[in-house]
Amino acid sequence: MHTDTPFFSRLSPVPSFPPYSGPYSVGTQDVEIPVSELSSPVSAPDPQVSTISFRLFYPCESEKKAKSVYWLPEPQGEYLRAYYRFMQASPWLASLLSYIPLFRLIHYTTIPAARNAKPLLSPLNSEGRWPVMVFSHGLGGTRNSYSHICGSLASHGLVVLAPEHRDRSAPIAFIRDAADGNRIPVHYTSIPHDPNPEVEEGRNLQLKIRCWELGLVHDALLKLDKGATFTNFQASRSAQDHLTGFQYLLDVHTPGKISWAGHSFGASTIVQFVKSVFYGNSPLYTAPQSSALSEQITPSSPTAFLDLWTLPLLFKSTSSLWAKPLPAYSTTKNSSPTTTPSPPLAITSESFFKWSSNLRNTIRAVSPPVNHISDIKPHLFYPIASAHLSQSDFGLLFPWITKKAMKAEEPERTLRLNMRAILESLRRSGISVADTSSLDMEIKEHHESVTVADSQDGIGLAQGQDQTILDTTSGSVRGWIAIDLPA
Known part of the structure; x- marks a missing residue:
């Protein structure tokens, strides 16, 4: 629920993070599943990645x-030192900084979500299942x-799954050894x-x-x-049982x-x-055409690209993908007269x-x-005075640096x-999510003391509930600029 950031938290x-602004409380679970318990149409590009x-x-x-x-995953010390190394600190300096109290305050930062909360409420939408996003x-x-953006979306009625890629793009990641439990x-x-x-070879391996x-x-x-049960290396025995609580509730x-x-x-990864x-x-990944995954991705699949980095899309070895449009613009595979394409969103x-x-x-x-x-055109926008880190948690956690x-x-x-913008784009793609609150929409008659419980307009399934956020008219939303498409 949305409230202003408490005064003492600001001091x-x-x-710290502000509360999520949607009408739902948010639960969160950390999951690590052995690859041996899952099915893939292709062999592992890196055999070391076993979970x-x-x-x-x-x-x-x-x-x-x-x-x-x-917020800082376990083992916290290793992640903190890895972040300092990512910011170009030497291994010696990174280790030193991780032990200085001022530079380890991030150890105590928490996500405003309930750890291992029992899954899900009964969905209030007509589908009887919660919509799902992969980020x-x-x-x-x-x-x-x-x-914060994943939790905020969850507070509006989405189940959001955020993978940690083991392609050596994270500051550090850990793989649990099934034999001895070591990281x-x-x-x-x-x-x-x-x-x-x-560079092409290295990035393509990461994309694979x-x-x-x-x-x-x-x-x-x-x-x-x-309702399948998994080995979850990240959970206690009681929390493992909670994974079964998603049964018959995911769309x-x-x-x-x-x-x-x-x-x-x-974002490059999602495009490819x-x-x-x-x-x-594809030179990167191919799923059988009869598979559930191949059937899942259609012209109506919603996509959102935040600060898309395009270099990984431009390599010669993947030029065949670059030449093809996103599925939204296809008129052949997985489309029918009743299929409504979902315009891509790029911010x-x-x-x-x-x-x-x-x-x-x-x-x-x-x-x-x-x-x-x-008539399908993408939604393209940018917020003024924003940086690349503004769409991650780092802008919130370290505002003075950014x-x-x-x-x-x-x-x-x-x-x-x-x-x-993501919520409204989903609504227009037929995905049932809660209304954006009047407070979030910055409707003037609502004052700072108004909470989402007071200002929420309901569990909104109507397309266009927050029409102004995707309005290309200049000045519809302060500091929110539509990007013109070439004629």
């Missing part, structure tokens, strides 16, 4: 004594790095951003791992909905119902994944908007092909604008 030196890891965010019953979850992190991200570290690998054969993981995530979702079987989203390299699955014969930061070559490629990536006869170094303002509002 605390510990970085998949993700965090679930979902609507739940409100709990008075809910256990909070720390892929960018370079330097983890399964927790986008917790095997997967360290970050720095790959230059220059387009050359070595990421797409393979997303295929396994899809299989895990199907099995969770069917993951109807084609086109799962939403796919990501940030930066995660949905195209690879949809068209087949850049102002810093990426000013990166002209990346912006041109972003527009091309999410737009229909030339001479495409259709403001001074990156000229990013209003981190909480920037994330709220992103969330509003």
